[in-house]
Amino acid sequence: MTLKSCSAGRLLVLDGPDGGGKSTQAHRLLARIRRAGFRVRHLREPGGTRIGERVRSLLLDRARTEMDRRAELLLYMASRAQLCAEVLRDALTRGEIVVCERFVSASIVYQGIAGGLGAGIVEEIGRFATGGIAPDRTVILDVPAEEGLARRGKSKDRLEASGLRFHRAVRAGFLRLAREIGPRRARVVDARGSREAVSDKVWRAVSDVLPRHHRS
Ligand code: TMP
Numbered sequence: 001m002t003l004k005s006c007s008a009g010r011l012l013v014l015d016g017p018d019g020g021g022k023s024t025q026a027h028r029l030l031a032r033i034r035r036a037g038f039r040v041r042h043l044r045e046p047g048g049t050r051i052g053e054r055v056r057s058l059l060l061d062r063a064r065t066e067m068d069r070r071a072e073l074l075l076y077m078a079s080r081a082q083l084c085a086e087v088l089r090d091a092l093t094r095g096e097i098v099v100c101e102r103f104v105s106a107s108i109v110y111q112g113i114a115g116g117l118g119a120g121i122v123e124e125i126g127r128f129a130t131g132g133i134a135p136d137r138t139v140i141l142d143v144p145a146e147e148g149l150a151r152r153g154k155s156k157d158r159l160e161a162s163g164l165r166f167h168r169a170v171r172a173g174f175l176r177l178a179r180e181i182g183p184r185r186a187r188v189v190d191a192r193g194s195r196e197a198v199s200d201k202v203w204r205a206v207s208d209v210l211p212r213h214h215r216s
Pocket of ligand 1: 018038045046076101102103104107108110111
């Protein structure tokens with residue numbers, strides 16, 4: 001039996017290209033879900049456990065330029081496996097509404113599609129790492145590569161062409177993934193516009209998957 005069939009909680013994932021405002025929107029969404037009367041939990045990948053935080057610092061260590069793509073993928077998956085086993089599975093079983101910034105979708109797009117390892121193999125490794133935990137809804141906060149990078153404080157002209165190409169491939173990859181998995185599992189939200197307007201759209205993109213008796 002998979003976890004989803006016995007779980008009372010919900011897993012909502014916020015993902016998308018860099019600079020889409022995931023953290024801001026995660027906080028706003030959590031506040032809204034809490035106001036609707038649910039127990040919530042905020043998670044962010046990579047990290048969220050002691051082991052995961054150590055993996056995170058390894059992954060984000062810019063000096064590690066020699067890291068192989070497969071090694072990188074497996075480190076993201078290792079952090080994810082630990083998070084699922086140590087935190088996420090129990091939270092969902094207890095009926096919590098979990099908002100997670102990034103999940104397997106990020107590996108599919110960054111390592112699988114833009115990074116060239118292949119979406120299929122990443123998906124398969126993702127199923128193994130998560131033990132079958134899948135999001136009830138993934139919201140892709142969509143922003144064009146140039147705008148997203150500018151929002152992250154990286155000036156356009158200082159970016160190498162290959163950097164921009166990669167981020168364009170990331171954006172296209174998220175849109176392709178959303179199309180392929182369909183509107184029941186994923187929604188694309190235009191992340192441009194005011195925080196309030198975007199958070200209204202995010203709310204509308206997830207409210208139908210919240211348990212019925214609480215839905216506002
Ligand atoms: P952040 O933007 O959520 O802080 O994530 C940090 C970077 O890690 C971001 O550029 C996306 C990248 N990433 C992957 O490449 N693969 C993954 O599986 C995850 C979770 C993140």
